[in-house]
Amino acid sequence: MTAASMSTSAWRPAWLDGPVVRVALGFAVLSLLSGAFDAPDLFSRGGISATLRFSAPILLAGLGALWAERSGVINLGLEGMMIAGTWFGAWAAIEWGIGPGLVAGIGAGVAFGLLLAVLTATLGVDQAISGLSLGLLAAGLTRFLSSTTFAGVPGGSITTSPPVPDLATVSVPGIDALLAPAERAGVPILSDAAAVFLGLVTDVSVLTIAVVALVPLTWYVLWRTRLGLRIRAVGEAPEAADSLGVRPWRYRYLALAVSGGLAGLGGVYLVAVASSLYREGQTAGRGFIGLATVIFGNWNPWSVTLGSLIFGFTDALRTRQEVTVGVLLAGLGLLFAVVALRRLLARSWSGALLFGVPATAMLAWFWLVRVVPSELVSFAPHLTTLLVLAFARQRLRPPAALGEPFRRDDST
């Protein structure tokens, strides 16, 4: 496959073709449902901005995974790099302010990324083992450091830090005055649409804007520059690249440094924007969810973004009322029912069963229990990841040399 034909699939997002209509339809149905069953915070302004705040760290992990995997390395150390980012980001932000916090968090991620590069690209150690061990190292290191720093200061403990300074937020000027009346009017679909729009453009952290800007930047560097072409070449055919003078090690080091930096930034985002302190276990598997977004997104930054929004939305459910999650469950049940019906009409009995049974279960739960308790909501993003990976389209095309160590023939 040539570089030119690969780039076309990346920059023309296929999901724009029809799904926009479907999303609008789904929005309308959910909006009507939330009105009918009294779930006020489904499309509230706060709910949408929470979705944004929960999506950004997953997106950063996803972009980090994308950089690494495009160079041929599965970065199972992302979670560890994120953990390092949370701790060092929080520590430096408390000591010197949020600017140094950002630098320290990104720097910690880069350091772990380079360590992974040494292990996988230079020493040829199994990518999965080295990545997972880095997670262990990051967890141990941060815990040790917390015990010597946060544990001794007021408001801190061995597992939590004192409050971390926040970043500034910005709004589109004048938009609030313009749309707030529509938001409060109580018109079924219109008010919810206004709230969604307001949630997206008011009180947005500057860091969120920077994160959003990283998506086109990643696309541009990886698909429109010589550097990006080389990184992708190393991920597709390291031997061929090497024979042309593109040294695979060098580009894997670079890609893993960027990958770690993005994950580290994701960590800082978690402590500074998504919450306001460092807490042990805060990353909660988001590094691995980021890896999942890359598979879901077929190694393409735009679809990775879409995946992050889906997972971020389910992650943000923990901030919603239990009844709202119940309404969402009903919406999902309806969607499954529609799919099951279509499979039935297409005489695909197994397909109808596959979607019909969960649809019945979800609608029955909603009918009988109405709410989804918070303990069950806590794993919504993880269950969604599982389901999405299990049911998503299977025409995937990962980088050809993904996961394979590169060694020259003469060096075993």
Place this chain on the structure above:
Amino acid sequence: MPGLRGAALLLAAPVAAALLALAVAAAVLAVAGADPVATLSDALAYGLHPETLVAVVNKAIPYYLAGIAAAVGFHLRLFNIGIDGQYRLAAFAAAIVGASVALPAPLHIGLIAAVALVVGWGWAAIAGLLYVRRGVNVVISTIMLNAVATGLIAWLLSPERLGRLAPGSNNVTTPAIPESGWIAAIPTPAGDLNGLVVLAVLVGSGYWFVLNRTTLGFEVRAMGLSERAATVAGIRAPRLAVLTMAASGAIAGLVGLPQLLGASHRFGLDFPAGLAFTGLSVAILGRNHPVGVAIGAFVWAFLERSAQVLDLAGVSKEIVTILQAVIVLSIVVAYELVRRVRARQERRYVAQAVEGAAA
């Protein structure tokens, strides 16, 4: 390949890793402001105390079971990070079932163990099926399943459902298992040894036997050495992957039993968690060999136990987690380097033999 030199090389890896870990430990201690030599010898002296050693073995039993569970998956490069969710869900279900029936002792214990085995088996089989049927990466699916298991347990364990608030504390537990479902400790002069040490020995021997003396074990080893050759030989890779994953989960299901049958007799919020990484590390250390994994589990438990002394020296005992990570990292690096040296030596050896035959 000359045998003696090969053996020396094989030993070189763990020794090098141990020395590196020791150096890192000394460095971290020095940075933390403690005297490295004195602190380490204090820790060693405390660790080698007979009472400590019994405690270490008790601690190592679940580590060993988790290590064997991980080792089973490793043969097919299946990273079962779901050990964590598998054993906690298994122990939870076993605690509920065990507390709700009264049976003669052997039956009662057998039922509890069977429930744990089946739940671990089933929970891991989900990941196995997703991998084989839908190509879902096992690391990702098992981590997600861990989160689902955590949430399910939290929901079911709440006092409105299956849990009980323990008197005088914030701990919520399942009802206690009646005494017919307990396994007595083995008394030793240095303290009580958890009776489930027998289970660990059984699982270890069973693992060795299946792997080395049965067709299934042969298929697993063949597939691990060369997937292509094994497939050509008629071994069905997907079926084997699901079986292996489920077997790993079944063994993982037993990880909670030493605690459940031999110590607490109930499942509570304070039930030990996070043993998946311990199991993976211990299996890496022991190179998937039943005896090696036992040594790895012992080393792991020994490190954690002897680190208790560090608090007295004014150093946080969390340093031990750093050490464990360094040990895993340096041992995989050392094994990789040794593998490369051996491959080179083997090539030279073959070349010489061929030349000798030609002359």
